[in-house]
Amino acid sequence: MLSESAQERLNLYRQLMNEVKPVTVTQLAAVTGLNRRTALMRLQAVQADLQQIDATHPALLLKNTMINYQALTVDVAVYASFLLGQATTTQFALITLLHSDWYEPQFLNALQMSRATLYRRLRPLQEFLRPLGVTVALNPVRFKGDEVVIRLFYDQLFWHILAGGTTLPGLIPNEEQQVEWINQLQEQLPSATAAHLALSLAIAQHRQGHPLKGLDWSAFVPWPDVALDTTSIALDAQRFVYLVNWMRPSFHVDDQTSLAAFVGYHVRHQSKAWQLVEALDGYLSRRFDQNSVVLNHLPLMGNLLVVIVAAMVLNHKLPFDEWGLDDDPLNTPIPRLRQALTNFFETAHFDFELTPAVKDTLTAAFFQLLWPHLPQLNEALRLRVAFDPHLTQRSVDQLTVNLSHVRYLRLVNWTQSPELIITTDHAQVVFPDPAIHAPYYYVDSESFASWSRMHAFLQAEAAKKVRQMQANIVY
Incomplete structure (x- = not known):
């Protein structure tokens, strides 16, 4: 989603963060295979970015010769979210929500960009969305395709930017009524920012007349306790707010009062989601010779259940592999667990169907959720x-x-x-x-x-x- 130059700056910053002692620009050029002039220009661009993130950020370059490692205080994830927030692809996505009546000339004027540059910078976005059945239109500016996929794309794109600390002006209005809804939702959603984002997207799409269609809500149980008193968004869109937030990795914790009730409901009713959790626990316990991988850990059960419910209702492959964006080295897909999950979905039999999209989503989600609970796999690493x-x-x-x-x-x-x-x-x-x-x-x-x-x-x-x-x- 980044331009070539932004990706080069991010790659360079990652390399700087991995160095253990200061180097000169000349030494860095030798390490990266760049000539000194190119290395210097990229460092200057990185320095300018860091000072946009924090106006008080110390200089990265000392006399255009030495790299000041004392200045490397911005986390890589924060820098990545900043670059993504600046990207033309992100600006286009924002415009489709905030100015859906704009046409190509207005968009070009707002970005002060030529038509050729715009088309070149939007090409990665078009290539990314094409396999998802979504296309980019410029007259007027909009995305065309399945509304569920488009909303998932918006949510995941903007969430990764906001989670890194970068703001998106105009996207999240601080309306009094919306703040009241956020206060209602916080008990059951991972963060106020996540809930605010999902509501803002729902309201924007509702105003533009883009309803959600084709979702099977039968798996969406039990119903959340909070029902918003609003006509600003349809009931399905309110439910969708929960779904996209439930797909956030591992937000349940032990002290959540609603968690035991949520798990208890699925156990009592032997829901489809619970049948899947029970089958998974039995399979992993046999595969890894560990007594009850899942059933002795309430937050893990809750996290597995919510992602199963969300995946079943959405029945779409997530636009981004959200579960792979964490910088934690232990999130590297170790083949043994990945293969075990693949085999589970190939061999398990249920009275209900799991579509390929659901299996793909759950394989990625289960990997992230289960990894910490299989110490024999990760202890040596x-x-x-x-x-x-x-x-x-x-x-x-x-x-x-x-x-x-x-x-x-x-x-x-x-x-x-x-x-x-x-x-x-x-x-x-x-x-x-x-x-x-x-x-x-x-x-x-x-x-x-x-x-x-x-x-x-x-x-x-x-x-x-x-x-x-x-x-x-x-x-």
Whole structure:
């Protein structure tokens, strides 16, 4: 969805985040295969982007020679969402919602762009949408095709931009009535932003006279407790708000009061979704020799149920592989689990039909939801990290708070063959303990930028380990 130049800047920024020490522009050019002038121009463009994201962002380039790694404080996902928000494809999608009466000349004038440039920049969008049966029209500006697919496309595109912290002016009006609806919906949806986005899209499509058609709502049970008192959007569109939000990965948590009731309903009524969950649990328990992978974990059951319900009602392949956009290295599709899920859908028999679109969606969703609950698959892939044994308890507590929740790390004792030692004492890097054979990584506990660089470094090292192990694993 990005232009070629934006993709090049994003790729370069990823590479910078993965470096462990400063390099000159000349050295970076040699590493990337670019000439120095091109490398410098791309770095200058990245620097301009970062300063648009944060006007106080420090300079990335020092005298156009050295790369200032202290300035790498913007997360890759945030930068990616910024670039996506700036893309012509995104601007086109916004215009179709906000100015559906515009024609090509008005769009060109708004973007200050030539017709040839517009067609070139929209080509990736057209190629992306063509397999989904959706086409781009310019007179007037609109998408043509299945309304369900179009709404899913809008929601997923804009959600990834908003989730990264980039705003989309005009898309989400702060109308008093809509804010009231958001307050009603928050109990059952993952976030106010997600609910606000879905409602805004529903209202915009309703005003343009684009109704939802052809959805089988029989799987949409139990009905949500909240029914909005509104004529601004049709009942099906209100239900659709729930569906697109239910497809967000893993938003259920233990303390949600509605979760037990939701799961309990499906258990009591032996719903289609529950039959699928039970069959999946039995299959995985046998396949991985683990007692009840699913049924002992309420949030996991809830997450599986909501994505099954949403997938059954929507019965469409999601425009984006939303489940693969996370930067967590452990989200790499390990063949064994992916193959197990594929085999499950090929061999399981139910009294109801699962279409190929539903199976595709659920295979991707189940992979992400189940991965953390199969430790025998992911334990060896985690990066083993220990804390410097000479640190004060305060420093250890700081590091523990920052790293204990990171899924791709395994915190071990320094005697348990760590692959990396984290320290807040720079002296240990200069004069390491001879009894410790792992490399040290220093983090300045008083610097937010240093913490940010540490996370970027650990993520890169974890991803490298996953790639290396995958190359050597035979399934």
